[in-house]
Amino acid sequence: MALLDNLISDIQNQKLRESIAAAVKKLKEEKTFGLVFEEHLPETIQLHTLPPKKGTFVVKVGDTQQPFLPVTKADKHWVTVHEGEKFTTVPITDVVVAKRFGEAIFPALSVVDVIENGGTVKPYHLLIKAENFHALQLLLYTHEAKIDVIFIDPPYNTGARDWKYNNNYVDKNDQWRHSRWLSFMKKRLLLAKRLLRPDGVLIITIDDNENHHLQMLLEQVFPEREMTTVVIVHNPRGNISNNFAYIHEYAHYMIPRNEKLVARLKKQNIKPRKLRRWGHNSTRKARPTMFYPILVKGSKIVGFGEILPAGQHPSGKNVKRTDGTIEVWPIDQDGVERRWNFGLDAIPDEIDRLIAQKVEKGKGKKGNGKKGKGKNDNSNSEDKKGNFELDIFLTEEESVPKTVWTGGMFDAGKYGASLVKLIVGKDFPYPKSLYAVAQCLRTVTAQRKDAVILDFFAGSGTTLHATCLLNAEDGGTRTSIIVTNNELGEKREKQLTKAHVRPGSEEWESEGICNAITWPRCKYAVGGKRDDGSKLEEAYLITKLGEDKPLEMSAGFEENVAYLDIEFLDPDQVEYGCQFRAILPILWAMAGARGPLEDVGKPDFYLPQNSPFAVLLKEQKFKQFNDKIRERPDFTHIFLVTDSEEAFKDMKAQINGRRRVTMLYKHYLENFKLNTTTVL
Numbered sequence: 290m291a292l293l294d295n296l297i298s299d300i301q302n303q304k305l306r307e308s309i310a311a312a313v314k315k316l317k318e319e320k321t322f323g324l325v326f327e328e329h330l331p332e333t334i335q336l337h338t339l340p341p342k343k344g345t346f347v348v349k350v351g352d353t354q355q356p357f358l359p360v361t362k363a364d365k366h367w368v369t370v371h372e373g374e375k376f377t378t379v380p381i382t383d384v385v386v387a388k389r390f391g392e393a394i395f396p397a398l399s400v401v402d403v404i405e406n407g408g409t410v411k412p413y414h415l416l417i418k419a420e421n422f423h424a425l426q427l428l429l430y431t432h433e434a435k436i437d438v439i440f441i442d443p444p445y446n447t448g449a450r451d452w453k454y455n456n457n458y459v460d461k462n463d464q465w466r467h468s469r470w471l472s473f474m475k476k477r478l479l480l481a482k483r484l485l486r487p488d489g490v491l492i493i494t495i496d497d498n499e500n501h502h503l504q505m506l507l508e509q510v511f512p513e514r515e516m517t518t519v520v521i522v523h524n525p526r527g528n529i530s531n532n533f534a535y536i537h538e539y540a541h542y543m544i545p546r547n548e549k550l551v552a553r554l555k556k557q558n559i560k561p562r563k564l565r566r567w568g569h570n571s572t573r574k575a576r577p578t579m580f581y582p583i584l585v586k587g588s589k590i591v592g593f594g595e596i597l598p599a600g601q602h603p604s605g606k607n608v609k610r611t612d613g614t615i616e617v618w619p620i621d622q623d624g625v626e627r628r629w630n631f632g633l634d635a636i637p638d639e640i641d642r643l644i645a646q647k648v649e650k651g652k653g654k655k656g657n658g659k660k661g662k663g664k665n666d667n668s669n670s671e672d673k674k675g676n677f678e679l680d681i682f683l684t685e686e687e688s689v690p691k692t693v694w695t696g697g698m699f700d701a702g703k704y705g706a707s708l709v710k711l712i713v714g715k716d717f718p719y720p721k722s723l724y725a726v727a728q729c730l731r732t733v734t735a736q737r738k739d740a741v742i743l744d745f746f747a748g749s750g751t752t753l754h755a756t757c758l759l760n761a762e763d764g765g766t767r768t769s770i771i772v773t774n775n776e777l778g779e780k781r782e783k784q785l786t787k788a789h790v791r792p793g794s795e796e797w798e799s800e801g802i803c804n805a806i807t808w809p810r811c812k813y814a815v816g817g818k819r820d821d822g823s824k825l826e827e828a829y830l831i832t833k834l835g836e837d838k839p840l841e842m843s844a845g846f847e848e849n850v851a852y853l854d855i856e857f858l859d860p861d862q863v864e865y866g867c868q869f870r871a872i873l874p875i876l877w878a879m880a881g882a883r884g885p886l887e888d889v890g891k892p893d894f895y896l897p898q899n900s901p902f903a904v905l906l907k908e909q910k911f912k913q914f915n916d917k918i919r920e921r922p923d924f925t926h927i928f929l930v931t932d933s934e935e936a937f938k939d940m941k942a943q944i945n946g947r948r949r950v951t952m953l954y955k956h957y958l959e960n961f962k963l964n965t966t967t968v969l
């Protein structure tokens with residue numbers, strides 16, 4: 290920049306000098322420190338379900354340049370487009386409607402399929418087949434600031450044509466490869482940011498192809514968060530390059546600054562470990578505040594006593610109170626006063642992993658509780674001879690997650706690609722290890738068992754599968770929303786195009802990853818069996834907490850999943866009744882996707898039996914509607930259809946209880962118009 294200033298000052302022509310100086314000044318002001326890249330606006334989308342009509346734009350199928358051609362005339366079979374200087378008429382099947390990001394489109398959600406294995410109370414996980422930019426925009430209506438964890442595994446932009454930008458695969462010869470990827474990611478991350486709760490966490494995986502760019506982009510988009518990077522050894526055999534064999538990738542955690550949101554992880558002890566400290570600094574004298582009694586009645590821990598003042602000593606390791614409660618003190622077999630592992634302030638939080646057990650008096654090597662011959666016995670039988678005494682044990686260990694993860698379970702070949710093949714019988718390029726994703730989610734949701742988890746690069750659906758696995762492990766009710774497009778892969782796309790099969794046709798779409806891999810995987814994993822009735826034979830590497838038998842895949846999961854498709858409608862060509870049906874799943878998702886979606890009919894109001902939302906469709910029927918919803922305190926979301934803000938305010942004021950009341954325009958699709966650039 291300094292060099293530029295010098296060169297400018299050398300310009301003789303004053304007018305030219307001043308105007309170049311002004312232009313450079315403006316450039317300097319615009320330049321952000323850090324990552325600078327071409328923004329590549331606009332992205333485009335092809336809408337195969339929308340019929341071309343006069344005034345819309347289309348692109349020719351198979352034209353890799355894809356110029357936008359305005360339609361001047363269209364009927365059921367032919368379309369006339371303005372192409373360069375001339376007008377060309379082509380069969381309608383040779384073109385597809387295209388829009389630039391920023392033009393309005395009207396989404397509708399339709400239910401493609403469901404698997405209901407979790408009863409009517411459990412909310413549904415959602416699999417959404419969509420371009421993720423649109424899905425994220427739609428989720429802003431339904432889930433703004435409601436997502437606890439976003440886990441994404443975007444295309445790594447290896448140069449091996451592993452992702453599409455504006456409908457074309459990006460390869461290593463594309464001079465804009467990196468800026469295209471950054472521009473693509475930035476737009477989606479900006480939307481994702483608005484979906485995250487203030488205490489939510491974003492986890493994003495990446496390898497060395499874009500890692501350095503991504504880190505800077507993340508810092509730019511999330512200045513209020515700090516990044517912690519975990520290295521995962523996902524390919525222990527290694528991917529050999531010129532110099533090294535790469536065995537790792539990264540998971541970047543974006544965590545609100547100064548927040549402690551990553552949970553300590555628990556692991557069951559094969560043999561319970563003594564709570565009493567041993568070895569260095571283990572005496573009462575070293576930590577006097579950790580010398581207090583733990584109160585046991587029968588074999589149950591019922592509370593904690595007071596710290597004993599210095600100079601006072603309990604009469605023994607077990608002291609019986611008059612009400613039968615036993616005080617257990619941290620005194621070893623040699624009578625040495627030691628201390629517990631936790632102070633009196635922290636111990637109540639640990640009660641779930643503490644047990645009281647009888648041990649043989651005076652037995653056991655000093656302290657550690659491992660090598661001792663002392664016999665553990667948690668039966669409640671009376672110790673007639675007085676040979677046993679109570680001690681306190683830890684059933685689980687807690688550990689702070691480390692920043693390098695190694696171990697067979699993170700192997701993406703074995704527990705990603707091979708697992709998908711086992712379940713669905715098909716190959717999917719580079720899925721994550723189920724256990725790597727489960728571990729990522731566990732680190733944030735171990736203490737947030739009702740978390741809402743979003744993955745908008747879902748691929749084969751590992752995130753939904755991992756969410757179900759975590760719920761099975763600890764009894765949680767986490768729900769996941771996963772989004773993927775329905776790509777086929779370049780080779781198959783070429784074959785089908787050559788055979789004159791069109792994107793959007795049944796034949797083409799049925800082979801896309803969402804239809805052919807993601808949904809079958811989710812459905813079979815939850816059902817424990819495939820569509821042909823064959824059971825999933827293997828077992829997971831995970832046990833239910835407190836049990837030692839691995840979970841069988843054939844047991845499936847007690848979960849509900851809905852498979853939804855985003856379609857785009859022409860509001861002028863859809864009847865009102867159908868428009869309502871098209872937005873109903875959006876309202877249902879907004880109210881937490883609970884209860885099966887019930888049929889609509891032609892009602893004045895919609896009051897589903899098992900879902901917590903109600904819709905008033907005919908304003909004139911408000912009184913009856915309001916009487917009905919008074920009887921349903923479970924309705925958390927109320928939607929009122931009216932075009933008058935005043936009428937809405939009036940009705941809202943009459944609705945009792947703590948409910949979220951939302952106005953819907955009569956022209957239903959208008960409520961959820963997408964693709965306006967204002968979201969960027």
Ligand SMILES: C[S@@+](CC[C@H](N)C(=O)[O-])C[C@H]1O[C@@H](n2cnc3c(N)ncnc32)[C@H](O)[C@@H]1O
Binds near residue numbers: 443720751
């Ligand atoms: C690296 S893969 C994710 C794999 C996934 N984690 C798994 O374990 O199966 C990225 C996925 O994102 C999907 N994808 C890429 N661009 C997308 C877009 N714009 N909208 C929706 N999905 C997209 C691709 O189809 C691909 O399957």
